[in-house]
Amino acid sequence: MKKEPVIQFEHFGFKYDAQIExxxxxxxxxxxxxxxxxxxxxxxxxxxxxxHCINGLIPFSYYGDxxxxxxxxxxxxxxxxxxxxxxxxxxxxxxxxxxxxxxxVAEDIAFALENDCVPHSEMxxxxxxxxxxxxxxxxxxxxxxxxxxxxxQRVSLAGVIINDVQVLLFDEPLAxxxxxxxxxxxELIDDIxxxxxxxxxxxxHRIEDVLHRDVDRIVIVNDGRIVxxxxxxxxxxxxxxxxxxLREPLYITALKYAGVQITPDMLPQHIEDIVLNENAKALVxxxxxxxxxxxxxxxxxxxxQAEHIRFSYANGHEAIRDVSFTVHRGEIMCIIGQNGAGKSxxxxxxxxxETPQEGTMLLEGTDISPLSIKERAEHIGYxxxxxxxxxxxxxxxxxxxxxxxxxxxxxxxIDRIVNDTLxxxxxxxxxxxPVSALSFGQKKRVTVASILSMNPEIVILDEPTAGxxxxxxxxxxxxxxxxxxxxxxxxxxxxxxxxxxxxxxRAVVFTDGKILCDDTPANILTNPELVKAxxxxxxxxxxxxxxxxxxxxxxxxxxxxxxxxxxxxx
Amino acid sequence: MTNxxxxxxxxxxxxxxxxxxxxxxxxxxxxxxxxxxDTRFLAGITILTFIMFGVSKIRFREVKALLWFTFVFxxxxxxxxxxxxxxxxVMLYGARHEICRLFGRYTLTQEQLFYHLNVILKYLCMIxxxxxxxxxxxxxxxxxxxxxxxxxxxxxxAVSLALRYIPDIxxxxxxxxxxxxxxxxxxxxxEKLFKRLKNIVTILFPLIITSMARIETVSNAMELRxxxxxxxxxWYEARPFLPADIAVIVVSALxxxxxxxxxxxxxxxxYNPFV
Numbered sequence: 042m043k044k045e046p047v048i049q050f051e052h053f054g055f056k057y058d059a060q061i062e063x064x065x066x067x068x069x070x071x072x073x074x075x076x077x078x079x080x081x082x083x084x085x086x087x088x089x090x091x092x093h094c095i096n097g098l099i100p101f102s103y104y105g106d107x108x109x110x111x112x113x114x115x116x117x118x119x120x121x122x123x124x125x126x127x128x129x130x131x132x133x134x135x136x137x138x139x140x141x142x143x144x145x146v147a148e149d150i151a152f153a154l155e156n157d158c159v160p161h162s163e164m165x166x167x168x169x170x171x172x173x174x175x176x177x178x179x180x181x182x183x184x185x186x187x188x189x190x191x192x193x194q195r196v197s198l199a200g201v202i203i204n205d206v207q208v209l210l211f212d213e214p215l216a217x218x219x220x221x222x223x224x225x226x227x228e229l230i231d232d233i234x235x236x237x238x239x240x241x242x243x244x245x246h247r248i249e250d251v252l253h254r255d256v257d258r259i260v261i262v263n264d265g266r267i268v269x270x271x272x273x274x275x276x277x278x279x280x281x282x283x284x285x286x287l288r289e290p291l292y293i294t295a296l297k298y299a300g301v302q303i304t305p306d307m308l309p310q311h312i313e314d315i316v317l318n319e320n321a322k323a324l325v326x327x328x329x330x331x332x333x334x335x336x337x338x339x340x341x342x343x344x345x346q347a348e349h350i351r352f353s354y355a356n357g358h359e360a361i362r363d364v365s366f367t368v369h370r371g372e373i374m375c376i377i378g379q380n381g382a383g384k385s386x387x388x389x390x391x392x393x394x395e396t397p398q399e400g401t402m403l404l405e406g407t408d409i410s411p412l413s414i415k416e417r418a419e420h421i422g423y424x425x426x427x428x429x430x431x432x433x434x435x436x437x438x439x440x441x442x443x444x445x446x447x448x449x450x451x452x453x454x455i456d457r458i459v460n461d462t463l464x465x466x467x468x469x470x471x472x473x474x475p476v477s478a479l480s481f482g483q484k485k486r487v488t489v490a491s492i493l494s495m496n497p498e499i500v501i502l503d504e505p506t507a508g509x510x511x512x513x514x515x516x517x518x519x520x521x522x523x524x525x526x527x528x529x530x531x532x533x534x535x536x537x538x539x540x541x542x543x544x545x546x547r548a549v550v551f552t553d554g555k556i557l558c559d560d561t562p563a564n565i566l567t568n569p570e571l572v573k574a575x576x577x578x579x580x581x582x583x584x585x586x587x588x589x590x591x592x593x594x595x596x597x598x599x600x601x602x603x604x605x606x607x608x609x610x611x
Numbered sequence: 612m613t614n615x616x617x618x619x620x621x622x623x624x625x626x627x628x629x630x631x632x633x634x635x636x637x638x639x640x641x642x643x644x645x646x647x648x649d650t651r652f653l654a655g656i657t658i659l660t661f662i663m664f665g666v667s668k669i670r671f672r673e674v675k676a677l678l679w680f681t682f683v684f685x686x687x688x689x690x691x692x693x694x695x696x697x698x699x700x701v702m703l704y705g706a707r708h709e710i711c712r713l714f715g716r717y718t719l720t721q722e723q724l725f726y727h728l729n730v731i732l733k734y735l736c737m738i739x740x741x742x743x744x745x746x747x748x749x750x751x752x753x754x755x756x757x758x759x760x761x762x763x764x765x766x767x768x769a770v771s772l773a774l775r776y777i778p779d780i781x782x783x784x785x786x787x788x789x790x791x792x793x794x795x796x797x798x799x800x801x802e803k804l805f806k807r808l809k810n811i812v813t814i815l816f817p818l819i820i821t822s823m824a825r826i827e828t829v830s831n832a833m834e835l836r837x838x839x840x841x842x843x844x845x846w847y848e849a850r851p852f853l854p855a856d857i858a859v860i861v862v863s864a865l866x867x868x869x870x871x872x873x874x875x876x877x878x879x880x881x882y883n884p885f886v
Contacts, residue, residue, distance in 0.1 A: 425786070
């Protein structure tokens with residue numbers, strides 16, 4: 042298929058006006074009509090900048106100096122207008138919530154047509170058609186906040202394909218979706234790709250999840266350069282993912298641990314199709330037999346107990362139905378489940394942000410219902426998902442010491458606690474910096490520090506690693522693990538199956554306001570019925586174990602996790 | 612969370628009118644009831660708006676908050692008028708029929724009571740009109756109708772977007788406020804007023820930062836879908852003018868003409884039954 046490329050970068054470089062160093066260097070990349078490619082790279086690698094160059098936000102909304110050439114259908118983009126580019130390239134942005142501009146689904150889908158002055162009758166027809174293509178015909182008159190995360194994404198997609206674009210660009214389509222919705226999203230992208238035959242570009246660092254359906258090429262960006270541009274089967278055989286701080290599919294890592302040599306002709310792109318000969322199976326089996334199981338940490342004494350909690354919102358929606366739940370001292374655990382299953386509501390009840398209609402909550406055997414929000418926060422701290430929502434001071438020291446200041450502690454006392462907390466959080470070198478100078482991950486630490494300064498026994502974190510690449514994910518999680526070793530009990534609310542597998546010995550699954558299951562993550566993710574009921578996703582490790590004919594696939598998952606921890610700790 | 616300005620979707624003839632019609636009628640009728648103090652006219656308009664209210668199927672309890680707000684305002688307004696100018700009616704109508712003497716310079720006269728009746732009638736005809744407009748007009752259609760009467764569509768869209776994001780920002784404010792309360796920032800009445808105001812500023816900081824990020828995303832999303840490309844745009848929610856729309860506008864315009872001509876008939880803004 043030697044057609045003309047739709048997108049062609051040649052020795053392209055870009056430097057933002059506000060920065061000294063260029064963000065992109067010498068990019069050479071061609072995308073042909075009908076291709077499907079995945080662009081992956083760690084945070085700050087330049088992959089988002091690359092995306093902005095493709096959809097025209099660079100140079101038309103973000104200013105800077107571009108060098109080299111970037112052509113869209115043979116035409117230099119800098120000579121085009123943003124509107125002209127958006128006729129060819131349709132973008133589905135990461136945060137489908139924030140980009141919803143219409144008050145109803147139908148209006149949002151029609152937005153591009155409205156701006157193009159398409160007559161009303163034609164508009165109605167095309168909106169109905171696009172809605173049917175992405176599978177949301179029945180919600181046309183709904184408001185955006187009435188939709189689920191997956192539906193919102195479908196609506197965003199409909200608003201883009203309505204223009205018959207040649208290129209569909211997806212900016213981190215899996216962020217904010219629960220595992221099973223994410224899987225459906227990848228299937229949807231694939232279906233749309235087949236139907237429209239547009240070139241599809243997916244920007245994402247969750248490689249294993251994207252590879253659920255075929256892609257033609259994977260382009261790896263690191264430090265502003267393209268370091269690999271190969272078919273997935275070849276990328277997976279190399280070490281380029283690991284070297285760039287990206288996460289390999291877990292089954293690939295497991296095979297590598299077992300000493301299996303992975304070659305492109307094994308078709309390693311999907312766990313279902315990978316060719317495993319008897320030799321490979323034997324290696325995996327041997328590895329399994331020879332890897333000792335890690336010791337399970339002993340449970341501490343009961344610290345927190347919730348009994349028969351019920352809660353309904355003012356609008357009558359029954360969010361929590363008779364939930365009982367125990368937390369042990371020094372534990373690290375996850376709360377998982379679909380959006381709207383009640384995980385966040387339940388955490389808010391624990392923190393006293395909402396009051397349950399029924400049930401009791403005991404901390405160390407004492408009823409905490411009479412305590413105010415502030416009094417409870419001295420025992421149970423809550424870290425929100427978005428650090429920007431929590432930070433209200435401009436300087437790091439002030440932010441971390443805010444609660445102490447308001448408590449009226451003496452100056453020296455505040456300084457001492459703030460310094461100690463900053464040291465624990467690895468922020469001491471930055472103690473006199475303004476918050477705005479920090480990266481996202483560092484801001485997250487500041488918010489954790491501001492909670493820790495109150496010395497709570499339990500810390501609840503909402504999606505502690507959302508939007509983070511593998512390296513930053515590991516940094517944040519190792520930091521939390523370190524805190525846990527110092528005696529802080531940690532509860533995390535998450536959609537991230539890797540996080541729960543790797544860091545939590547225990548997980549509680551919420552569905553429909555109830556606890557469906559309370560077990561080890563390895564047991565949960567290897568139970569097909571549970572996985573289905575709670576909209577989770579089976580781990581590829583389990584599939585690998587089954588395919589290798591191992592006697593105890595569950596144990597295999599557990600041993601892999603324990604082994605992987607030991608390898609990474611070195 | 613109570614939302615003061617809330618579109619309440621229903622199936623009624625008032626909902627079926629286009630936004631442009633309702634906006635025009637609102638402007639014409641408000642102007643008509645502003646220009647005159649003719650009691651008969653105001654009473655007529657009041658009856659008319661209450662009938663429209665009935666037709667619209669909007670229930671009073673659905674707009675309770677707004678009604679209470681204006682009721683309190685109306686009572687306050689009347690009290691203040693009486694406190695500062697107990698002889699206002701006498702002055703206006705040029706006659707004095709005393710009913711009883713209260714204290715000091717405060718007496719109750721028929722003229723004063725009649726004047727207050729006029730003030731109350733003004734509230735009674737205007738407020739239901741405004742409430743009717745906001746609760747029966749879909750905000751996007753409102754944007755489309757502003758555009759139709761000649762306002763630049765970018766401004767119209769800004770209005771519609773603001774309406775779209777009000778609930779989101781309310782929710783965010785609530786979340787931020789709770790997380791700060793957990794750190795000891797007191798927002799309840801326990802704290803002194805000045806301190807409380809200072810604490811509210813503490814919430815505004817993160818709220819502004821997150822809103823700025825949101826604005827960036829939204830404006831990118833809009834530009835990527837050709838917003839601002841042409842001088843004009845079409846509207847998905849736009850609806851054609853029906854005979855009912857034309858009838859409403861014509862009746863409203865005639866009422867305005869009537870109101871203006873009453874000024875000449877009465878020889879001033881007031882209808883005077885006393886002389």
